[in-house]
Amino acid sequence: MAAKNINISDLSFDGIKTSLKGYLKTQEVFKDYDFEGSAIATIIDLLAYNTFYYGYYSNMIANEMFLDTAKLESSMISLTKPLGYLVSKYNSSRSSIKLNRVGLSVGNLSPFSVFKGFSVAGIPYFFYTLKSVRIKNNNGVGETDYFDVFEAKSFTRRQLVTVNLDNQSFVLQDDNIDPKTIIVEVQKSEGEEYVEWINYLLNPDSVVGPNTEIFFIERIKTGYRVNFGKQTSSDISSSNTGKLIEQGNKVYISYLVSSGEDANGVSNFEYVRDGANLPINVTNATISTLSPSRFGRSKPNLEEIRFFAPKSFAKQNRLVTKNDYYAILNELGYGSTDDPDFSYKVFGGEEATPPVYGRVFVSLLDLNLEDAVDFTKKEQINQILSVLKNKSVVSILPEYIPPVEYQIKLTVIGTLPDVTDEDKILAQQSIRSALFSNYSTRRYNQNIIEDDIIEICRATIDGIQLSTGGIFVTVIATAPASINQRKINFKNSIDSIVITDDVAKVTVKNDDKYLYVYEGNTKKGIPIGELSKREGIVTIYANKLPNAITINATPTNDIFYAKDELICRITSSSNITVNIN
């Protein structure tokens, strides 16, 4: 969030005028003048206005000079350049799709192959591959893994550009380009092989030396400047900013021009054509879509820039602190807001419950390995970890940990004196709505704390009387069917649990430490598991409760912290009970 404005000058006209007169009166020359009744009053007015505008101008300059107070996109672009952060205007919406049952006559789908999808409103958008996609032979039928496609309203493919060899750069005059889709290919000379150079924006982990074939993108007012290595002396090997473009080299540019956020939410993709017009047999083909298109953006999120640009600078291209990990995950395209809790979480092993030293854990909200499409996600995770590992401290191992989601059930009991029953019902509805609004978001670090709940209720209904004794929290976890031992870790101190097996119609409770099947209030048989109250770990012994089960846990003091990879939220307003007397 932007900081409070800098005010280096008074912007009240009367204040300015009074101050000016006061100053002049202190001067020997003007001390006897009547500033109200003569022509000098006109001059004072004039100068006060001048000062007013000057002060306004000064304040604007002062505010635009700093990242946390700047309002203009152009200021942000300039301010973040020394921090090594690129502010892009448009980002292409993207989706992950998979081709099934295609012919095997062609081994690969070419870059810039075209797919058409439709938005919810039925508007067609075109999506493009940027890399070659392998078509695998699956029992005589061709199929691909999931691959990314990027939306574009137009595209440029292998356009020859002229590089200014003196400053090793060229300019793309279109700020609708998604800079992450820029591809630079270089031929040593005409007719030779195209060599694709590295886009630093996509590969911030690149180790850049004098012979690294890499390019850097810089935002300018009218578009983007593509920079190559800078020669710092006559000796080419002294350049550590990448290989230079030499006389005779042929440089080709490809990129997508994005429709921005309009193309979000597109699904129902159809194959249109191959990027090299290869004859792909799609007669029987189907397309699976991982999720509707997203991450399309039509203007930069200034708050995101304010949050991540300084972290990117502090990172200095290495991963040591937690903030460094947050910064690089943003650079890699995960998380599109200024609050990473809505996208991912990083925590050191020393913070984990229980501690696992020498590790750093990364959890991404959208990458749950339990999904059916594990393979693609695992690949994505491996790519992330590969980048993290290259930048992290030697001996510290980055690991991925999928999010674990628990549902929350709330009961609030309070009193609202001197109102009608109808008002009480309305108050109950308002509180339920407010609590659902506050706790239904799927995000990390959403702690359930009695005092916060009380504060929300009081802010919603004036005069409501509540106490911590009137707040009840239940945390609900599920465990899949299994005959093996199962452990459910709540990572919080738990007072008691109730387990239900809806198939076998069995209820299990803890007596103190051990879990028993209960019939009414009578426990039956031998323990089928145990509860470690302090650690919040529920253990179901092997061959006990083999069906899928639901565990309702009462956290100690009705406080539950969303530690580590835990996500807790209220999934339905029916999980909120409000009783107002």
Add this chain to the structure above:
Amino acid sequence: MFLFFTGSTYTTDIAAFNNMKKAADDVLSVERSNFNPVRIETQLPRWIRSENSNIKAFLQYYYDWIGSLYGYTGINLMDLSNLSNIEETPDFMLPNYISMYAPDIQGIYELPDHLRPSSENIRKTILNIKNEIYQRKSNEDAFKSLMASLFSIDPETIKISYPKRKIMRLNGGLMEWMSNAEYYGETGEYSEGRYTMVGSHLNQGVLPDGGMWQDYSYLITSEIDDSNPYYEAIVKETLHPAGIVGLYEKLEKYSEEGYVAPPPIDYEIPRISNYYPYTLGSFESLPRCSGCTGSLFVAGWTFPTFAYPSWDVEIANGSSANFGSIKIWDFLVLNSFPGQLSPNDSIGTSCSLACESTGGIDFIWEIGEDEAPSSVIFEETYQEEPFTKKDPLTYDLT
């Protein structure tokens, strides 16, 4: 607007005019240590300058007045360049610099005024943040640099130590076949040319645990008082490597039951200095293991047991369910009962004795006098050589 200065012929106005002219000449002739860089003298058309020196003065006063706001906001409105100069910018602008270049230290503005680093320190830190801190992340210099520049701590007083150097390893890394002197040294001391796990005696080791005493931890001590550990959050946010335990000179408690180590002990060092049997209630060191009875007795044991007279008294004072006034510390370091010698005094280790008996050792080690547990402070005891080397042949067991 110029009529006022040229049109009046009244005597009083003429006098005023002359006064003003003189004042203007004074103003314009004075070389000021200038908060206002605008010299109106050089900016007006010649015809005005030659005929209306009063207007020069008036306008100069006007710009001087704008410049005089410097004293109010700390910003010279006539020269905004100081906004972008961290060495000159007023204090109230420093948070803007911090949020841009050093977001990790923003926490200093949540500190009470008397604990907050001075403006000078903040400026120094931001000026050096890239080269001295961010680019040195994860090394000791970065910690020292940040603590020195932000909190004015003398870098010489900052010590960063690694608990893993003291962790007890299995058999201290000492194997039966390692009869050559080159394998012997101090437990966990990998410095001084000993970079392997071998070459150490078990006795100096510390039992590993799930907190400080493990391979991924570091301890920072400095002259910052324990009562003001405010710097921890800021240093951690800026430099702490994720995945590692950082201990920032905090009081650690050993027992989950609420036991607090007595001052001046900041950290209790679990140390098995002697692992021969002890005999409660006895005031004598015995020549053989007569203190061990029942299943603990090993026939043929020829090494001594040791007496620890205070323990049984203290246990007797307590109920059957506890250890009376015996603290964990007493067990770990065999804290001496007043008037009694510690049984740790002047004794060796089982290893040294065993090795001596088989003739396979070159040196034995003795706990030095400076090991008195009542004054044990982490590092001061252990960082320095805690043992005194002695000739094994002169060691007298009786």
